[in-house]
Structure formats: structure tokens, C-alpha cells
Amino acid sequence: MDSVATPGKTLALIREKGLVPRKSRGQNFLVDSNIVRKIARAAGLGPDDTVVEIGPGLGALTQELAEQAGLVIAIEIDRDLISALEENLKDKVNVRLVAGDALKVNFDELVARFKRDGGGRLPTYKLVANLPYYITTPILMHLLTGKFQITELVLMVQAEVGYRMLALPGSKDYGALSVVVQYYTKPAIILKVPRTVFYPRPEVDSLVVKLTRRPEPAVQVGDEDFFFRVVRAAFNQRRKTLLNALGSLGLERPLLLKAMAATGVDPRRRGETLTIEEFANLSKALQQQIERR
Numbered sequence: 589m590d591s592v593a594t595p596g597k598t599l600a601l602i603r604e605k606g607l608v609p610r611k612s613r614g615q616n617f618l619v620d621s622n623i624v625r626k627i628a629r630a631a632g633l634g635p636d637d638t639v640v641e642i643g644p645g646l647g648a649l650t651q652e653l654a655e656q657a658g659l660v661i662a663i664e665i666d667r668d669l670i671s672a673l674e675e676n677l678k679d680k681v682n683v684r685l686v687a688g689d690a691l692k693v694n695f696d697e698l699v700a701r702f703k704r705d706g707g708g709r710l711p712t713y714k715l716v717a718n719l720p721y722y723i724t725t726p727i728l729m730h731l732l733t734g735k736f737q738i739t740e741l742v743l744m745v746q747a748e749v750g751y752r753m754l755a756l757p758g759s760k761d762y763g764a765l766s767v768v769v770q771y772y773t774k775p776a777i778i779l780k781v782p783r784t785v786f787y788p789r790p791e792v793d794s795l796v797v798k799l800t801r802r803p804e805p806a807v808q809v810g811d812e813d814f815f816f817r818v819v820r821a822a823f824n825q826r827r828k829t830l831l832n833a834l835g836s837l838g839l840e841r842p843l844l845l846k847a848m849a850a851t852g853v854d855p856r857r858r859g860e861t862l863t864i865e866e867f868a869n870l871s872k873a874l875q876q877q878i879e880r881r
Contacts, residue, residue, distance in 0.1 A: 592676055593621040593648035598787050601646055605672045609788050613666060614720020618648045620785035627796055628652040630778045631714050631742045638703055640738075642690045642717035642727070645669060647676040653716060654680040659703055665689050690717075690727055695736045712737045718744040725749075725765060732772040733812075741799040742778070750777060750795030757863050764823045767864055768816065771806050773799035807868035815871040822859025822867070830862070831855035839874065843881070847873035 592598060598619050602609070609615040618624055627649060633639060633656040644650040644662040646669065653660045654677070662677075663686045664670060670687055677683045684702050696710055705711045715738050719727060724745050731741065745753075748761075753769040754777065755761035769775050779796040783789050809815035821836045830853065834844050848855045851869040853862070862870070 591621050591624070591648065591651060592646045593618055593624045593651075595619045595787060598646060598648075601672055601676070605668075607668060607672065610666070611788075614722060614790075615645065615666070616720075616786040616788055616790045617645050618718070618785060619787050621648075623779070623781055623785050624649050624652050626779055627716065627742060627744065628656055630796060630798055631656075631716055631740065633657040633714065638699060638711060638713040640695060640699065640713060640715045642715070642719070644673060644685075645718070647673050649716065649718070650677060650683060651680065654683050658682060660684070661686060661698060661702060663688050663690055663693060663698070691723065691730055695731070695734065695738065699737070710737055712739045714738065714740045714742070716742045721746050721749070728765070729768065732768060739801050741773070741801075742796065743799065744781060744794050744796050747780070747793045747795045750797045753797055753799075758861055762860050763826075764816075764819050767819045767867060769799065770864055773801050775799050807865055809868045810872050810875055814875060815868065818871045818874065819859075819867055822862065826858065826860060828858070829855060830857050830859055833859055837874075839878070843877045844874070847877050850876075 590597060592601065598617050609617065631639060633653065635658045637657045638659045639653055639657045641650055641653060641660060641662040644664050650660060650662050660683045662683060664673060665688065667687055670685065673685055686698065699713050700710050703711060715731065731738065752761045752763055752765050753775045755766045776798050777795055778798050781794040781796060783793050817837060818834065822830060822833050824836065825833050831844055845855060847870060850873045853866060853870055
């Protein structure tokens with residue numbers, strides 16, 4: 589099967605199958621085979637690797653992944669695309685197509701349906717996805733907090749989202765997403781992708797970002813759920829001081845002040861100035877103060 593990643597082939601398939609790209613699902617299909625190869629190469633796949641692809645669309649990237657990996661499991665939510673995918677990938681014997689919603693999938697269980705190692709254990713695997721804007725943050729939270737056996741994620745996202753993942757304290761892009769991503773992974777920008785290589789053409793450019801899972805989180809926090817509550821509260825109202833922003837946690841002002849004093853955090857600072865280490869220390873200090881009440 590010829591590559592789907594060309595404007596002519598993509599348009600022909602859309603017309604042949606009577607497909608209408610859905611803006612509500614962020615369906616913008618890659619039509620540049622060079623970009624496709626670079627994304628697949630970024631995943632560093634070999635014949636022993638298993639890779640999960642979210643949102644294969646018409647299968648442009650899936651075709652390339654299948655050339656490099658031992659097993660490709662592609663999950664697509666749009667059933668109208670499934671028949672096109674089945675046709676485009678019929679000669680790829682190492683591809684498994686699954687209809688489903690990635691937000692509701694236990695990825696370890698999904699992989700276990702198709703592969704176990706020699707001892708019957710679940711192998712580690714990689715994940716590649718072209719994430720539409722509306723689902724980027726929810727799916728990232730699902731992938732990272734789900735404790736799945738994913739070692740690397742190669743994600744194409746809107747450029748602004750990619751920059752937020754790598755943002756440092758004090759920058760305008762630094763936020764809760766930055767902390768979550770950097771807590772679980774080591775992020776790196778792989779490739780800038782112009783809007784001109786998609787059909788239909790989106791309104792913004794994209795970035796390909798590689799997230800390498802840390803063996804252990806970047807910092808020790810005790811209660812992860814509480815840590816992320818503190819982080820979200822600090823960023824929910826960016827113009828407020830940290831003391832006022834954390835008031836949304838329902839904690840008394842004296843308790844907040846004691847925790848901040850114990851960690852050397854000025855209550856007049858704003859959340860976007862705190863490092864991930866400072867968030868971790870503050871979170872643990874708040875937990876200690878709560879336990880002493």
C-alpha cells in the first residue's frame with residue numbers, strides 16, 4: 589500500500605469513503621511523508637518494540653510505525669475511519685486496530701490483550717499520538733497519572749501546548765501542565781510542524797514533543813493527589829498571591845502561613861514563580877500542618 593501521507597492520496601481516500609473531517613475531534617490529517625518519518629524515528633522503535641498509537645486517522649503514521657516496530661496497536665474513536673484504516677493497513681500484519689475512546693482505556697490491559705513477554709508478564713511499551721487540542725490535557729493526565737508501563741511518549745500537539753510542557757518557573761507559559769509533565773517525565777521538543785502539512789489545514793502550528801518517563805518522579809511528595817491539588821490551586825488564579833490562591837483549598841489562613849514559613853516560601857509570591865521542588869516541599873508542609881490540627 590502506498591503511503592497515505594500525501595495530499596493526493598488523502599483527498600482521494602476522503603472522497604472514496606465519503607468522509608468528512610470533524611473539527612470537533614481535531615481531525616487534521618498529516619500529508620507530508622517526511623514529517624511522518626521524523627515522528628516515527630523520534631520514537632526510536634525496533635523489531636522488539638510494542639507501540640500504541642492514539643488517533644491513527646487515515647493511517648499515515650501507522651504505516652511508518654508498522655515498518656519499524658514489532659507490534660502496533662492503534663486506537664481510533666471514530667468508527668467512520670475504521671474501514672478506511674482496515675483497507676490502508678491490510679498488508680501490515682503487525683498492526684492491531686481497536687475502536688475506542690483513549691480517555692477510557694486502560695493501556696496496560698489493552699497491550700496485554702495482544703502481547704506478553706516470555707514469562708507471561710506485560711512488557712513495557714511506547715506511545716505515539718497526534719493529540720487534538722480539546723483532549724490534550726485530559727489524555728495527558730490519564731497517560732501520566734495512570735501508572736501505565738509506558739516508557740516514552742511521542743506526541744504531536746498544538747505548539748502553545750508543547751511550549752507549556754517545557755516551560756520554566758517565571759515564564760508566561762509555566763503552569764500546572766508544566767509541573768505535571770516535568771514531575772513524571774523528561775520532556776524535549778523534537779520537531780516544529782507547520783500547519784501547511786495537514787489537511788484540512790488547522791489554524792495553528794504544532795510541535796512534536798518526546799516525553800521520557802522518569803524511573804521515579806522528579807520530587808518526592810507523599811500524597812500525589814494532594815500535591816496536584818496544591819499545584820492546580822496555585823495556578824487557577826494566576827494574578828493572586830500564593831496565600832490567597834491556596835485559600836481555595838479550604839484551609840485556614842494561619843495553617844497556610846505556618847506551612848509557608850516552614851518551607852521559606854513568601855506568601856506574597858505567585859504560583860508561577862515556584863519551582864517543582866518548592867511545590868513539593870510546600871505540599872508536604874501543608875500535609876503535616878493538617879495532620880497536627
